[in-house]
């Protein structure tokens with residue numbers, strides 16, 4: 692199988708080491724109670740995604756930066772679309788911004804962790820052929 696590029700691995704939320712295993716189970720936007728969860732281990736190369744205890748706290752800061760960028764974009768979009776920012780309609784802005792945060796939160800959860808794993812973790816890079824020697828069982832997603 693031809694290896695995918697780093698950008699494709701980021702977009703498809705694949706493991707940073709083998710670029711074959713999925714980092715998440717479940718859909719980004721689903722109505723089930725479980726929703727999306729981060730696998731503890733890569734189902735293909737068995738890489739532990741949480742590199743150390745509290746590793747994904749850093750993703751919170753990335754998610755915060757993404758939230759700020761999305762809210763600024765939404766504010767500019769509202770302004771360009773014809774709603775001037777005056778005191779009378781401030782609550783329209785607040786409502787749209789809260790709606791933006793609510794709609795984007797599953798996306799931010801997923802991609803803040805992916806950005807952290809792929810670009811901000813030193814020493815974690817693509818290793819061609821990693822996990823190819825292991826026996827893969829599609830029913831075992833992560834040891835619990």
Ligand SMILES: [Zn+2]
Pocket residue numbers: 706707708709710711712733734735736737738822
């Ligand atoms: Zn992997």
